[in-house]
Amino acid sequence: AVIANIDSKEEELNCYVTFDREAALSAAKEAQKKIEAGELTGPLAGVPIAIKDNMCTEGVLTTCSSKILGNFIPQFSSEAVKRIEEAGAVVIGKTNMDEFAMGSTTETSAYGPTKNPWNTEHVPGGSSGGSAAAVAANECFCALGSDTGGSIRQPASYCGVVGMKPTYGTVSRYGLIAYGSSLDQIGPLCKDVTDCATIMEVIASHDKKDSTSVERKDTDFTSALVDDVAGMRIGIPRDYFGEGLDPQVKEAVLSAAEVLKSKGAIVEEFDLSLVEYAIPTYYTIAAAEASSNLERFDGVKYGFRAKDYDGLHSMYKKTRSEGFGPEVKRRIMLGSFVLSSGYYDAYYLKALRVKAMIKKAFDEAFAKYDVILGPVAPTTAPKLGSSLADPIKMYLGDIYTISVNLAGLPGISVPCGKDDNGLPIGVQLIGDCFNEKKLIQTAYAYE
Ligand code: GLN
Numbered sequence: 001a002v003i004a005n006i007d008s009k010e011e012e013l014n015c016y017v018t019f020d021r022e023a024a025l026s027a028a029k030e031a032q033k034k035i036e037a038g039e040l041t042g043p044l045a046g047v048p049i050a051i052k053d054n055m056c057t058e059g060v061l062t063t064c065s066s067k068i069l070g071n072f073i074p075q076f077s078s079e080a081v082k083r084i085e086e087a088g089a090v091v092i093g094k095t096n097m098d099e100f101a102m103g104s105t106t107e108t109s110a111y112g113p114t115k116n117p118w119n120t121e122h123v124p125g126g127s128s129g130g131s132a133a134a135v136a137a138n139e140c141f142c143a144l145g146s147d148t149g150g151s152i153r154q155p156a157s158y159c160g161v162v163g164m165k166p167t168y169g170t171v172s173r174y175g176l177i178a179y180g181s182s183l184d185q186i187g188p189l190c191k192d193v194t195d196c197a198t199i200m201e202v203i204a205s206h207d208k209k210d211s212t213s214v215e216r217k218d219t220d221f222t223s224a225l226v227d228d229v230a231g232m233r234i235g236i237p238r239d240y241f242g243e244g245l246d247p248q249v250k251e252a253v254l255s256a257a258e259v260l261k262s263k264g265a266i267v268e269e270f271d272l273s274l275v276e277y278a279i280p281t282y283y284t285i286a287a288a289e290a291s292s293n294l295e296r297f298d299g300v301k302y303g304f305r306a307k308d309y310d311g312l313h314s315m316y317k318k319t320r321s322e323g324f325g326p327e328v329k330r331r332i333m334l335g336s337f338v339l340s341s342g343y344y345d346a347y348y349l350k351a352l353r354v355k356a357m358i359k360k361a362f363d364e365a366f367a368k369y370d371v372i373l374g375p376v377a378p379t380t381a382p383k384l385g386s387s388l389a390d391p392i393k394m395y396l397g398d399i400y401t402i403s404v405n406l407a408g409l410p411g412i413s414v415p416c417g418k419d420d421n422g423l424p425i426g427v428q429l430i431g432d433c434f435n436e437k438k439l440i441q442t443a444y445a446y447e
Pocket of ligand 1: 101102103104126127146147148149150151152179286398
């Protein structure tokens with residue numbers, strides 16, 4: 001059924017960078033045989049799952065939606081993909097994304113934009129736009145995405161699916177092609193909260209291959225699928241509902257809070273300071289880490305190499321000039337600048353200090369509240385072509401998601417309505433570190 005959907009919709013939507021119809025079909029048939037013989041019994045047995053194209057898959061093209069990795073076939077799979085497969089899932093393809101996960105619309109992909117299944121004149125969000133659109137269009141049942149500054153939650157919101165970014169360290173980043181290593185986390189995009197908890201349970205693991213991975217004993221996330229929020233303390237940051245928030249988004253998000261209140265939650269407004277500093281802080285740190293992480297793409301070790309060059313430095317220069325798109329180059333330049341001597345203290349170090357202050361502000365909030373509720377993005381999905389010309393405007397759209405990454409917190413986006421154009425709206429629930437269960441419980445009770 002999923003393949004039939006791909007056959008009929010994929011040409012228009014462009015959710016996948018790599019989809020091998022025959023391989024997917026035979027993997028599905030193989031899985032079915034094993035299930036019938038009782039040999040495949042995992043929690044995801046036979047479920048078709050798509051993987052964002054920045055996670056390494058053994059023997060399968062992994063491009064990061066960049067020309068520079070246009071012919072890169074990894075020799076190993078990322079830990080999250082391995083765990084998905086061990087749980088019985090059928091990995092059916094690799095989904096489109098913003099190049100190296102830099103962007104909010106999936107339009108910076110070197111392989112063309114993905115379209116929003118609800119209205120194909122609009123973007124699906126990003127950077128995990130292919131994953132979100134594929135789930136929304138039934139081109140898979142669930143997908144894995146990655147979230148550095150909102151890239152799971154925002155496309156989930158734009159496409160009307162559930163998307164979760166776990167606490168930093170919960171899912172191994174081994175085999176995830178790095179963007180901002182101190183912020184990147186892998187997480188699920190699903191049709192509902194139950195699927196989300198199920199996938200979370202599979203992918204959360206301590207992994208020695210990722211030194212930031214955390215050993216947790218509380219990853220039985222499906223045990224939190226309880227329809228009960230009586231007494232749950234929910235904080236609404238006043239600062240999230242000010243200028244720039246679309247009135248229809250505001251109304252839908254606040255109505256979600258009302259639903260939780262009617263089910264017995266204690267809902268209260270509070271001041272979350274420092275919100276205005278989140279964007280400059282994030283773009284300083286993420287760009288700095290990106291500029292360092294992307295040094296490895298030099299035409300020697302991986303993928304693409306420019307054709308005509310004159311010596312080693314000319315090869316580096318031409319390969320990187322031709323291989324990276326404009327948004328990636330912008331970030332590399334910004335990152336190199338903020339890390340350069342003389343500017344390091346003024347920008348990068350200062351950003352790290354503000355990051356610590358943002359974490360402290362959240363710590364104070366979580367002393368009072370179990371869950372923080374707010375919007376995911378200021379608007380619904382913009383029209384294709386309307387964002388690329390103005391990068392700063394695009395960056396400002398990340399206002400509600402990025403502080404969650406800066407503080408390492410878990411966050412989930414759950415559909416809460418539609419605007420007048422029929423485009424989905426998501427509500428964001430944010431939890432304290434390692435408190436995914438409260439998020440899942442609240443999201444499940446709301447859904
Ligand atoms: N839009 C943000 C950026 O471009 C977030 C992307 C992400 O989470 N990967 O950096």
